[in-house]
Each structure stands twice: as C-alpha cells, then as structure tokens.
Amino acid sequence: MARTEALSRERIVGAAVELLDTAGENGLTFRALSTHLKTGAGAIYHHVANKDELLVAATDGVLARAMASDEAGGSPEDAIRALALAVFDAIDAHPWIGTQLTRTGSQPAMLRLFERVGGHLRALGVPAGTQFGAASALLLYISGVAAQNAAMARDAEPGLDRRAFLESISTTPDPAAFPFLHAMSTQLRDHDDRTQFLTGIDLILAGVAAA
C-alpha cells in the first residue's frame, strides 16, 4: 500500500500539470489541487508562493522536457525545424502552455528557446548583424502559434467538428466583402496545423537566407 507521500514542490507541480491537462486552464484551482493532494488549501503555500509561480513552474517543466531531445546530425535548418516542432507538439499536448508562454513569467523557457535558435542560426552562417532579428522573428512566430493553439483548445466548445468549424469561418462572412478568405476556404478547411506551422518557419528561414 503506497502511503501518502509527503507534500513537496515537485508533487504539487506534477499534480498541477495533471489537473491542467485533464480539466483545462480553469480546472486548476487551489481547492481542486488540495483535494487532489488530500491536504488543505493553505498547505500548498508552504511550497509555492502563489498561483503564478505554480503556472510558471509547470510550463517550465513541460517545456524543458520537450526541448531536451537534441538531434545531432542534420543541417542547422533541420535542427531549427525539429526544435520548433518539439515546442509545437508540447503545446499541442498541453494547450495551456500556449497561454503561459506569452507571459513574462515564462522568461526562462523563452530564453532557453532563444538561445537554442540563435545557436543554430550561427551554425547556419547567418551574419552577426542579422542574427538578432532572425532569432526574434522565429521566437515571436512560435509564440503566436502557441497563443492561437491555446485559444482554440480553450475556447472551442466541446464536440465541435474542426472541419465544419473552419468551413463556417470562411463561408459566414459576405463573400463579396471577403474575396480572399472565400478563395482560401478549401485550404482553410483542409489545412493541417502542424504542416502550416512549419511553412511559416520555412518562410522566415528563406527570408534569412535571402538577406
């Protein structure tokens, strides 16, 4: 019989991740968390300063694990693509990360990402004067995708068909006033988020190469 383990920062953060994954961003409350941990609400404050710190720790932990696998071999461009996809997949698995990533509290995670991207850009031979701009653009693009995906996971009413939803987006507005949107309706309906995400990364990399 597993005795109840002692409360610890690690166990709290782990339980928080579990709650966020299963119950969503609104599912993480100190009441739910303390019930889950079979303790009082106030006990948590002995190990974590407040909810923000808890969210930062949860985000940092998941993201650090996602970025851990370092593929040796392959071009620097491939390494950037693999890194970006690792972040994408982590957000896909834990959509709440997308919301957290665009908060100043998640600086540590963003700085690690910036560092890794920058290292690959250097290996790519990008001139010193362009490195900062290129790394920033890639990072901002990645956070944009993160935020959007988190929004979809958070706000989508359950049971909504993705295809039908995307189709309704492109067909609801007046086609005469939205000709471009209308022309893109098929692609919008059929597109794959992950592939599309990579297209943007490739465009930025192509722009960097052209400069």
Add this chain to the structure above:
Amino acid sequence: MARTEALSRERIVGAAVELLDTAGENGLTFRALSTHLKTGAGAIYHHVANKDELLVAATDGVLARAMASDEAGGSPEDAIRALALAVFDAIDAHPWIGTQLTRTGSQPAMLRLFERVGGHLRALGVPAGTQFGAASALLLYISGVAAQNAAMARDAEPGLDRRAFLESISTTPDPAAFPFLHAMSTQLRDHDDRTQFLTGIDLILAGVAAA
C-alpha cells in the same frame, strides 16, 4: 448641463475601453464599470451578454478603427507593412488588445486582417499556392507580437526601467551556458520593438519573394 445619458451598448463598450486603458486588464470589473456608468451591476447585462462579449466588442471596435486608414499608392509590400504597423500601434496604445486578439472570440478582427493581408499578397503577384501559407504566417507572427507586448504591459512591475530590465535578462543567466544570448545583450538592451517587429515582417516577405 449634460443629463445622464441613457445606458446603451455603445456607452458600455466605450466605458469598458476607457477602464481597460486606464486601469489595465484587471481593472475592468462589472462593479467598477457600473460605478463608472452610475448604474447597477445587473443593468449592463441588458445590453451585453457577458464579460467575454464585452471584451470582444471592445477589441473589435478599437482594431477596426486602427485598420480603417487605407493608404492608397505605394507597393503592396508597403501596404502590408503599413497594415501591420497599424495593428502594432493599436496594441501599443491598448495593450489589452494583445491578450484578446489571441482568443477565438476575436475571430472577426482576425478575419478582417487575414483578408486585407491576403489582398495585398495577391496584388504582389504571390502565386496562388503560396498565398495561404504566406497570409497565415504573417497573421501568426502579428499575433505573437501582440501577445508578447500585452504580456509586457500586463506583467511589468510599474517603475521598472526598460533598458535595465532588458539588460538583466541577458546578463542574469550563466554566460557560459547562454553564449548566444550573451552575444546579443547589447542589441537586446538597445532594440526598438517597433523596428524589430518590422524586421520580422520583412523577413517573411523576403521568404515569400524567394519562393
């Protein structure tokens, strides 16, 4: 003497924008809003379904105004830059928009932006097969910047010097483990957000041109 105007959706949304601008994202509560409008909290619900709808309406209104000025003349690329900067400046003036833009509720605003960007890409002669990817990338990049800027405005403790803050970011982590970050510290400290934002737009446009 201005008599107290009747309550209306317009007045409510206007007051909400004012509160968001002056008191920040947390400043908008139905209690503060009803005090501001000299009415009861429940009265607002006769004109707006809930807080989410109020935020969407506020975001949509401000952004529609920002995107209204259409510069004729100039290249399609310049038009895209002008459009992107208009959104950037609107977010700069009303940081809470950045948070709202990455919520599914703000679809109308995003669709308008998508349409406008797409129209310019067509005028630019971008081949049909590339248009969707290019428009998506630009939109995702813009929302990334939006989310980041909103985070900075929301989370930055007041009275914090921007330069000092940016410098601390690049110097706090171990330089040996973060060589790229360390090499970029000067640029990070001195960079201008608006210029940097435009650099990313230009990189994507260059990537589109190269394809």
Add this chain to the structure above:
DNA sequence: ACCTGAACACCGTTCAAGT
C-alpha cells in the same frame, strides 16, 4: 516546521423587486 480549514476580500452572474 508543516499542515489544517475556516475566514477574508474579491470576482462574474442572476433575479426578485422596483420604476
């Protein structure tokens, strides 16, 4: 030192009662 859980100061939202 750590835990408990009631209490505090807030929220968004509802609804009987008024005009």
Add this chain to the structure above:
DNA sequence: ACCTGAACACCGTTCAAGT
C-alpha cells in the same frame, strides 16, 4: 422595458490554531 442591488456560487490568499 429597463434598472436596481442584494444574493449566489465561486475564486486566490491568509492566518489562527493545531500536530
């Protein structure tokens, strides 16, 4: 039809009291 404002069902966080 619109407004009022107390009440409800929640939050995050604190803190006296326990072990």
